[in-house]
Amino acid sequence: MDAVQQRQEASLVALLRSGDPGAFETLVRLYMPMMLRVARRFMRSEEDARDAVQDAFVSAFRSIGRFESSARLSTWLHRIVVNACLMRLRTQRRHPEEDIEEYLPRFGEDGHQVQRSEMWTETAESILERTELTGIVRNAIDQLPDTYREVLLLRDIEELSTDEAAATLGVTANAVKIRLHRARQALRTLLDPYMRPVTS
Amino acid sequence: MKCADLITMFLAEYVDGTLPPETLADFEHHLDVCASCVAYLNTYRETIAMAAAAGTAPRLDVQDVPEELVRAILDVRPR
Numbered sequence: 001m002d003a004v005q006q007r008q009e010a011s012l013v014a015l016l017r018s019g020d021p022g023a024f025e026t027l028v029r030l031y032m033p034m035m036l037r038v039a040r041r042f043m044r045s046e047e048d049a050r051d052a053v054q055d056a057f058v059s060a061f062r063s064i065g066r067f068e069s070s071a072r073l074s075t076w077l078h079r080i081v082v083n084a085c086l087m088r089l090r091t092q093r094r095h096p097e098e099d100i101e102e103y104l105p106r107f108g109e110d111g112h113q114v115q116r117s118e119m120w121t122e123t124a125e126s127i128l129e130r131t132e133l134t135g136i137v138r139n140a141i142d143q144l145p146d147t148y149r150e151v152l153l154l155r156d157i158e159e160l161s162t163d164e165a166a167a168t169l170g171v172t173a174n175a176v177k178i179r180l181h182r183a184r185q186a187l188r189t190l191l192d193p194y195m196r197p198v199t200s
Numbered sequence: 201m202k203c204a205d206l207i208t209m210f211l212a213e214y215v216d217g218t219l220p221p222e223t224l225a226d227f228e229h230h231l232d233v234c235a236s237c238v239a240y241l242n243t244y245r246e247t248i249a250m251a252a253a254a255g256t257a258p259r260l261d262v263q264d265v266p267e268e269l270v271r272a273i274l275d276v277r278p279r
Contacts, residue, residue: 028273032265041255050269057273105240111202117239120246137254156248157255181212188247195243 001072009073016064027073028057034074035081041157042085042150044142048092049085056084082158082168089146099145103186120195133194140190148183155180201226203237211244 001009015023035056039049060080067076106114141149154165155176162180166173201210210227213219219227231238 024277025270025274028270029265032270032273036266036269050266053269054273054276058276061277105207107202107204107207111204113203113207113236113240116236117243118236119239120243134254137250141251141254152251153255156251159252177212184212184244184247184251185207187251188244191247191250192243195246 010069013064013067013069013073024061027060031074031077035077038078038081038158039085042082042153043088048088052085052088053081055088056081059084078158079168082154086150086168089150093146100148100182100186103144103189104182105185105189118196120192121197136194137191140187143190144183144186148179148186151176151179152183152187156184201230203230203234203240206230206234206237207240211241214241215245215248 012023012026016027032053035053036049039052039056040046043049043052056077060077063080067073108114141152144152150169151165154160154168155162160168162173162176166176169176171179206227210219210223214224214227231241
């Protein structure tokens with residue numbers, strides 16, 4: 001952020017703290033695209049995404065007095081909308097944690113995989129040029145049990161560090177690492193039928 | 201090292217580049233002799249790439265700010 005942008009942001013924050021109504025509308029219009037995009041990644045419906053964004057802005061309005069000027073508004077609001085999404089997901093908790101086992105690889109007594117893995121026929125890049133497969137990936141992510149889906153979203157999509165994800169979720173860094181690996185394994189299992197070579 | 205150990209215990213650290221040297225040597229030796237684990241590793245990496253790319257899919261983009269959402273938010277603003 002350059003010096004001009006910093007001054008503009010500082011000015012907006014000052015107006016928000018003073019309760020200026022126009023400043024709140026400016027904040028909403030400036031940052032809603034980013035926040036709605038994030039919410040759409042987390043939530044399973046457009047309605048839920050919009051509700052999470054609304055929750056996030058209410059939270060932001062209430063806590064603008066605690067915003068530290070040394071931070072960036074976009075970073076602060078990103079954290080708020082992620083937390084708003086996680087809170088909404090928790091009230092909608094659907095898939096119990098135990099469900100992940102069915103998606104994890106299975107091994108025989110000799111330690112080998114029960115079903116041998118095969119290379120996928122195309123790379124991720126070429127696959128995702130096809131819109132329908134992007135939908136398949138999104139649907140597969142949505143099928144994951146919530147505690148694993150949240151970690152995958154935070155680490156692999158929102159690109160939080162392990163420590164940041166742990167702080168956001170209120171768990172240890174080790175728990176994040178274990179859940180992330182299991183989430184990735186489960187997602188791989190869900191995608192494998194679409195990506196494996198077709199055998200006649 | 202068996203396939204089960206590689207996939208369950210060491211794969212995540214290998215992808216992160218944090219496996220200790222001795223374990224790394226065993227891991228890579230196993231990959232030299234196990235095509236199934238090579239395939240699993242490659243498809244695991246592809247999975248991570250696909251998840252990241254799906255998170256940035258254009259259909260998630262906000263083309264226009266939904267006006268009704270702006271109004272709804274401003275209406276519930278704490279005074």
